[in-house]
Amino acid sequence: MQPYASLLANGKKRFETRYRRTSKRGLVAIHAGRGQYAPPTDEAQEKYFELIRQSKELTGISFPCLPRGYIVGVAQLVACEYIIDANEERAILTDKRNPESGVMEIRGEELQFGDFRKGRYAWIFENFFAAPEPIAALGKQGWWKTEVPDGWGK
Template sequence: MKTITIHQPWATLIALGEKKFETRSWATNYRGELAIHAGKKIDKKICQTEPFRTILAMYGYHVDNLPTGTIVAICRLEACYSVLRTPNEKALLENGTLNTLHRYPIEKQEMAFGDYTDGRFAWELGDVRRLPNPVPAKGRQGFWNWEPSS
């Protein structure tokens, strides 16, 4: 199964269904099942800021109990959008061709959970299923393959 390693707290926010888009500097044509791997790095400073602190606390998480080095969720990578910043500094997600261009605004909480700089990409994650027991795995950069045990 294709897998992506994401630093904490972002991996847990995806697993909880609170983060709907993963922002990256690169686009992908891949669509389908995707495992979310929580890397070993935790951004402790961001965990203490809002809305991170409140959202994590709602689920019983804080900087000291975030899972690391584990697969925390399975989801579907449904779409990849280009990020466009408007003159009023709002971020829009854009996909399609000139004939069928679609633009979607980003909500405030989602903006806090990603890097929506002009020219980046937002991967839409759907059908997120948090694993009740995270599975230990060694992460890698980019997409990598993970073989879930039956």
């Protein structure tokens, strides 16, 4: 959903938080659903409306103009880590890529871009590419195959 999809495509958001893990890795198209996000709690609603107010500053596009029902970019999905602890100031994730500490700490602005509650998962993205022209696409639940133009994500 927007503005999260555009934040991810522009590299402002590095983590997609979900209730389930994924073993998927590699280049992933970022699809902005046509629907409107409905925050589940008053706190989430407050954070969401603040993001909407900041959307132009964060993405370069005001919220009403953010594309919906489009692929808005691509990024590399590089890891999926379990959220082992969280509060208003930070989230602690497992980090199998870092053998010394074994954990990753998330602080600051990134926390408002996801649901970092303990017990959820953070899908970690790198190498972001925002689409110069979004591609209309019907989204689906789960993973689905699509074609993106040559040069995207390279």
